[in-house]
Amino acid sequence: MLTLILFWTLVAHSLLLVAAQDFTPSSSWRSPNVTTSQDDRISIAGAALDKTAGFLRSDGSFNDSAYGTPGMLYAQMAEFDRITNQTKYKDVLKKYFPLMEAVRPNFLDEFLNYGLSYGYAAARAYEVYQDETFLDYAITSWTSAGAYTLSDSDTSSGSTPGKSFNVQATCQGITMAGGTFWETDQDNPTIVGLATGSYLVVSALLAEATGNKTYLDAAINSATFIHSHLYNVQNVVQDNISARKNDSCSVGSGINPYNSGLFIEGLAILDSISGNATTQNLLRETIAAAVTNNAWQGDDGIIANWDSKVGDLLMMRGLGAVYWRNTTYSDMRNYVKEYIGVQYNAVLDLATSNGTNVYGASWVGPPSAVFSSDNQTTALSVLINGILLKDQEPPSSNTSDSGSSSGSGSTPDKSSSSPAGAIAGGVVGGIALLVIIGLVVFFVRRRRRREKTRRSVLLDDDFSSSSPLAPTPFIMAPLTSTQSSPDRQPYSPTNSQRSEKVLAGGRSHIGQSSMGEKAALLHAQSTVSLQEGDSTQPRSSTPEAAAAAPGPSNEEPPRVNLPTEELVRLLNERLQAGGHWDEDEMPPEYHTAS
Numbered sequence: 305m306l307t308l309i310l311f312w313t314l315v316a317h318s319l320l321l322v323a324a325q326d327f328t329p330s331s332s333w334r335s336p337n338v339t340t341s342q343d344d345r346i347s348i349a350g351a352a353l354d355k356t357a358g359f360l361r362s363d364g365s366f367n368d369s370a371y372g373t374p375g376m377l378y379a380q381m382a383e384f385d386r387i388t389n390q391t392k393y394k395d396v397l398k399k400y401f402p403l404m405e406a407v408r409p410n411f412l413d414e415f416l417n418y419g420l421s422y423g424y425a426a427a428r429a430y431e432v433y434q435d436e437t438f439l440d441y442a443i444t445s446w447t448s449a450g451a452y453t454l455s456d457s458d459t460s461s462g463s464t465p466g467k468s469f470n471v472q473a474t475c476q477g478i479t480m481a482g483g484t485f486w487e488t489d490q491d492n493p494t495i496v497g498l499a500t501g502s503y504l505v506v507s508a509l510l511a512e513a514t515g516n517k518t519y520l521d522a523a524i525n526s527a528t529f530i531h532s533h534l535y536n537v538q539n540v541v542q543d544n545i546s547a548r549k550n551d552s553c554s555v556g557s558g559i560n561p562y563n564s565g566l567f568i569e570g571l572a573i574l575d576s577i578s579g580n581a582t583t584q585n586l587l588r589e590t591i592a593a594a595v596t597n598n599a600w601q602g603d604d605g606i607i608a609n610w611d612s613k614v615g616d617l618l619m620m621r622g623l624g625a626v627y628w629r630n631t632t633y634s635d636m637r638n639y640v641k642e643y644i645g646v647q648y649n650a651v652l653d654l655a656t657s658n659g660t661n662v663y664g665a666s667w668v669g670p671p672s673a674v675f676s677s678d679n680q681t682t683a684l685s686v687l688i689n690g691i692l693l694k695d696q697e698p699p700s701s702n703t704s705d706s707g708s709s710s711g712s713g714s715t716p717d718k719s720s721s722s723p724a725g726a727i728a729g730g731v732v733g734g735i736a737l738l739v740i741i742g743l744v745v746f747f748v749r750r751r752r753r754r755e756k757t758r759r760s761v762l763l764d765d766d767f768s769s770s771s772p773l774a775p776t777p778f779i780m781a782p783l784t785s786t787q788s789s790p791d792r793q794p795y796s797p798t799n800s801q802r803s804e805k806v807l808a809g810g811r812s813h814i815g816q817s818s819m820g821e822k823a824a825l826l827h828a829q830s831t832v833s834l835q836e837g838d839s840t841q842p843r844s845s846t847p848e849a850a851a852a853a854p855g856p857s858n859e860e861p862p863r864v865n866l867p868t869e870e871l872v873r874l875l876n877e878r879l880q881a882g883g884h885w886d887e888d889e890m891p892p893e894y895h896t897a898s
């Protein structure tokens with residue numbers, strides 16, 4: 305047994321070393337150093353923000369974008385105020401939220417991620433202004449999206465109130481609970497990373513703001529779903545999966561930056577609430593994969609997705625959260641800083657004409673003279689996060705400055721990524737390689753035992769004590785159809801190419817790529833063992849509950865709350881279980897794009 309522990313330690317350490325080696329900024333990146341002063345960066349972002357806000361109509365919306373885009377801007381307004389210690393946009397935001405809620409009751413748009421952009425903005429506004437009106441809006445949005453998120457009772461009963469079809473209980477033996485549907489359309493079975501990731505982030509922000517375990521449970525369910533079903537062998541979050549019974553469990557393999565961006569932001573918030581080594585490692589591997597992914601960027605490091613070479617708001621937002629929350633290892637933080645710096649310089653050099661304050665969506669250029677609310681908010685994500693970048697970081701003092709605002713979740717083994725640790729780790733890692741062969745035997749035998757016991761152990765844990773077992777009836781909120789998304793694309797769930805609804809803005813794009821058989825097999829291997837996901841509990845999420853929830857539920861302060869710590873620990877255990885697979889399990893069915 306002792307030998308086993310030693311082996312695992314060695315392997316874990318060598319894996320960590322691999323991750324550490326990835327965090328050297330690439331020498332081919334274009335212009336990573338931001339040389340303008342912070343004051344200048346504040347004026348640049350402020351001017352772009354004012355320009356954008358000037359295009360809002362009196363009802364709080366834009367005339368050129370879908371329902372979600374103003375919500376993205378609202379969040380940026382609050383973030384700008386947070387960074388600059390102001391309340392400049394507070395009053396205007398208090399005016400706009402109810403107007404946008406009037407257009408879509410409970411902020412429930414036909415596309416779940418659009419509605420959740422208001423939940424996100426409101427949660428950020430609450431964090432910045434501490435005004436409970438905003439918390440109420442965030443809870444309202446969270447609650448309406450929760451009705452389109454699969455609960456344990458949905459998967460066990462095989463149906464969910466908002467959908468007409470029978471629900472698939474599991475894929476690869478892992479529960480489908482935790483996935484959020486793309487659309488309210490009762491016939492659309494597609495669960496997407498965009499909606500699930502948005503729900504994850506809003507849940508995590510609400511958990512952080514209120515300490516209420518319900519939100520933390522929801523965030524953990526979403527994160528577990530993404531990790532189990534959408535995360536691929538390259539550590540990238542893929543696009544979608546069907547939740548309809550008897551549909552193939554193949555994953556829609558579009559690779560887009562926003563899916564990973566949302567996952568990164570969600571993990572960064574969970575890590576702030578109560579971080580530990582496992583959350584950190586998942587965050588690290590996801591960031592390493594995102595920042596180097598050549599599906600959406602060239603060697604210059606500028607995000608340029610699809611043929612139109614567009615930047616990505618949600619990836620910037622996620623990395624910005626990693627940077628400012630400062631819960632992370634210093635090597636990774638510096639890596640993220642330089643990567644944001646690349647985007648920052650690109651946007652200013654290539655995506656705008658001086659003096660116009662109008663920015664294009666393509667950060668590799670050329671600039672456009674015409675204002676577009678989607679393109680502008682996409683660039684604003686860079687301008688605002690660019691303000692945060694420190695002018696000059698002292699070379700090596702950062703390893704110990706982990707005393708972040710939310711420091712209770714300290715990461716005990718942070719120092720293991722220090723240069724000395726890396727060197728030592730290299731030696732140890734080399735030795736570890738020699739014993740891997742012996743380990744494989746252990747692996748196989750141990751895995752067999754584990755797979756048999758894991759499920760029952762986790763089902764017996766104290767999670768279940770607080771779960772209401774009866775399904776919560778849901779009365780669907782009426783949808784107004786006075787405004788419809790101008791650019792909605794027809795969608796055929798049987799076509800493995802899908803039309804993407806991107807960000808809040810509703811740019812549409814046909815995304816396609818295919819996962820080869822090897823990748824599919826590895827994907828199965830990396831997810832199958834997360835069967836503990838079955839022990840997650842149902843959320844209660846009726847609109848009535850939201851309407852009845854008057855203010856913040858502050859009975860449990862977030863960071864001293866034992867159940868909270870316990871839950872995060874359990875999350876980490878679940879995520880940690882990855883990497884082992886049941887060799888009897890078949891690879892998932894996979895249909896390549898036809």
Ligand SMILES: *[C@@H]1O[C@H](CO)[C@@H](O)[C@H](O)[C@H]1NC(C)=O
Pocket residue numbers: 387388389
């Ligand atoms: C905002 O306040 C914080 C803490 O008081 C300070 O560190 C930061 O520099 C301030 N930011 C600006 C832009 O004034």
Ligand SMILES: *[C@@H]1O[C@H](CO)[C@@H](O)[C@H](O)[C@H]1NC(C)=O
Pocket residue numbers: 470549550
């Ligand atoms: C799913 O497949 C099973 C077994 O083939 C079949 O009995 C059942 O009717 C199918 N369900 C649906 C909803 O198609």
Ligand SMILES: *[C@@H]1O[C@H](CO)[C@@H](O)[C@H](O)[C@H]1NC(C)=O
Pocket residue numbers: 652653654656657658
């Ligand atoms: C904008 O102005 C800066 C300095 O004033 C210059 O370096 C940059 O090339 C200009 N960019 C464009 C697109 O004209």
Ligand SMILES: *[C@@H]1O[C@H](CO)[C@@H](O)[C@H](O)[C@H]1NC(C)=O
Pocket residue numbers: 612613614664665666672673674675676679
């Ligand atoms: C917004 O960006 C897209 C992608 O670069 C571009 O096709 C479109 O023309 C831009 N919109 C405007 C109004 O410039």
Ligand SMILES: *[C@@H]1O[C@H](CO)[C@@H](O)[C@H](O)[C@H]1NC(C)=O
Pocket residue numbers: 443516517518519849850853856857858859
């Ligand atoms: C926690 O949040 C849920 C969902 O909004 C709510 O129903 C519940 O009353 C809250 N719990 C507490 C203790 O405030």
